[in-house]
Amino acid sequence: MRPFEVADTEPVVALWRAAGLVVPWNDPYLDIERKLTVQPEMFLVGEAGGAVVATAMIGYDGHRGWVNYLAVDGSRRGEGLGARMMAEAERLLSERGCAKLNLQVRSTNAGVIAFYRSLGYGVDEVTSLGKRLIPDEPRADAP
């Protein structure tokens, strides 16, 4: 497990696409560029045999910690890699004094909710609101 490097860009985007994490309203390349300007050391990749097999984009805003783009390669799921990425996220956030980690999961994604529950996460009874500040245009070469 190590911080993301620019050379990881294509394998990371491919992993996200295969994991179903790329949505039309988020340009993954722009998301990477933005993350490299804020706490880039908390953007982690898991590497095995020279290949990127896991990612986690972690951040601390001074009140809460957040994890986005948690993904494990489809052929490596169920081996504990997702749990290891989350343990490292919790360690990095704890050492920065972060009191609580939040994350958002599509409510239809029962398997991922079960994954987080197994790691001790509970469902907060809140409504998640969002407002887009910068629209990402779909890229012409996006599949």
Ligand SMILES: CC(C)(COP(=O)(O)OP(=O)(O)OC[C@H]1O[C@@H](n2cnc3c(N)ncnc32)[C@H](O)[C@@H]1OP(=O)(O)O)[C@@H](O)C(=O)NCCC(=O)NCCS
């Ligand atoms: C969610 C994800 C990261 C889990 O990674 P993983 O490496 O397969 O998970 P682990 O092997 O570390 O599993 C940890 C625990 O969660 C449980 N778990 C994992 N996936 C599960 C599922 N689909 N349903 C129920 N439980 C699950 C495991 O059984 C394990 O429990 P245990 O410790 O009691 O044995 C992976 O499935 C993934 O990349 N999914 C697609 C991308 C995604 O949706 N990311 C989340 C965005 S919010």
